[in-house]
Amino acid sequence: MSGNSNSLTSRILNNVFPRVPDFYGMLNEQCDVCLQAMDAMVAFMETNDPEKGGLVRELEKRGDEIKDRNMSVLNQAFATPMDREDIYRAVVSIDQIMNYAKTTIREMEVLSLTPDQYTLEMAKLLQEGVAALKNGFKKLELSPALASEDAAAAHKSERNTEKAYRKAIAVLFQADEQMMKALDDREPGAKSKAIAQVMEMFKRRELYRHLSNSADQIAKAGDVLHDIVVQIS
Numbered sequence: 001m002s003g004n005s006n007s008l009t010s011r012i013l014n015n016v017f018p019r020v021p022d023f024y025g026m027l028n029e030q031c032d033v034c035l036q037a038m039d040a041m042v043a044f045m046e047t048n049d050p051e052k053g054g055l056v057r058e059l060e061k062r063g064d065e066i067k068d069r070n071m072s073v074l075n076q077a078f079a080t081p082m083d084r085e086d087i088y089r090a091v092v093s094i095d096q097i098m099n100y101a102k103t104t105i106r107e108m109e110v111l112s113l114t115p116d117q118y119t120l121e122m123a124k125l126l127q128e129g130v131a132a133l134k135n136g137f138k139k140l141e142l143s144p145a146l147a148s149e150d151a152a153a154a155h156k157s158e159r160n161t162e163k164a165y166r167k168a169i170a171v172l173f174q175a176d177e178q179m180m181k182a183l184d185d186r187e188p189g190a191k192s193k194a195i196a197q198v199m200e201m202f203k204r205r206e207l208y209r210h211l212s213n214s215a216d217q218i219a220k221a222g223d224v225l226h227d228i229v230v231q232i233s
Contacts, residue, residue, distance in 0.1 A: 020079050023087055024141040026070050030094045031134040033063045037101045038127040044105065045120040053105040060102035067095040082140075086228050090137070093221035097130060100214035107210055111203045118168035122161050122211040129157030129218035136225045144233040147225060154222030161215035168208045172201055 037059040044052035070091045074080070080087055108114070136150030 020081060021073050021077050023070075023074075023077075023081055024137075026066075026073065027087075027090055027094070027137050027140075028134075030063065030066050030070065030091065031130070031137050033059055033066060034094050034098050035127070035130045035134050037063065037098050038123070038130045041101050041104065042120070042123045042127050045115040045123040048114050053109070056101050056105050060098045063095055063098040067091055082228050082232050086224060086231065089224045090221070090228070093217060093224050094133070096217045097126075097214065097221060100210070100217055101126075104207070104210055104214065107207060111207065113203055113207055116204075118164065118171075118208060119211065121164050122168075122208070122215075125157050125161040125164060126211070126214055126218060129154045129161075129215065129222075132157065133218065133221050133225060136222075136229075140225075140228060140232070144229050148229045148233075151222045151226040151229065154218050154225065158215040158219035158222070162212060165208050165212040169205060172204055172208070 037056050040052050040055040040059060043049070044056065071088075074084065074087055074091070077084075132150045132153035136147040136154070139147040139150065
C-alpha cells in the first residue's frame with residue numbers, strides 16, 4: 001500500500017510541478033555535434049577527402065534531428081531554467097553554424113573548387129569559435145559567469161575570420177600581369193585560359209564570403225551565450 005501511495009503522490013506532484021527538462025544537457029549535445037562537424041570540415045580543407053565532406057553532411061543531418069527534438073521539448077516544457085526565448089535562439093544559432101558548414105562543402109562541390117590555404121585558415125578559425133561556444137554552454141549550469149570569456153572568444157574567432165577573408169580577397173584580386181597579357185595575346189586559347197582564370201577568381205570569392213558569413217553565425221551564437229550569462233549568473 002505504501003508503494004502505491006508513493007506512486008500516486010509522485011504522479012500528483014509531477015502534474016502540479018512538472019520536471020524541468022535538462023536544457024543544459026541538450027544544448028551541450030548540440031554543441032558537441034556542431035564541433036564534430038567543424039572538425040570534419042577542417043579535415044576536408046586539409047585533405048580534400050570527399051569522405052570528410054560527406055561526414056560534414058551526416059553530422060549536419062544529426063544536428064537537424066537534435067534541433068527538432070530540442071524545439072519539441074521547448075514547446076512542451078512547463079518551465080525552463082533560463083529565458084525561453086534565449087533557449088530558442090541558442091538552438092537556432094547553433095544549428096545555423098552546422099547549416100553553413102554543410103553548404104560550404106556543397107558549394108565547393110557545385111563550383112568544382114578545391115581547398116586552399118585560405119579556406120583552411122578560415123575553417124580552423126571557425127573551429128576555434130565553435131570550440132569556445134561548446135566550452136561556454138558547458139559552463140552555464142554550474143559556473144555561468146565563467147562562460148562570458150568563451151562568448152568573447154567566439155566573437156574573436158569571427159573577427160579573425162573576417163581578417164583572413166580580407167587577406168584572401170586581397171591576394172585573389174591582385175593584378176596578375178600574365179593574365180592581363182594573356183587577354184591581349186593573340187595566341188589561340190590564351191583568352192579562354194584568361195577567362196577561365198577570372199571565373200575561378202569569382203568562384204573563390206563566393207566561397208571565401210560564405211566562410212566569412214559562417215563566422216557571423218558563430219558571433220550570433222556568442223551573443224546568445226552572453227545574454228544567457230547575464231540573465232542567470
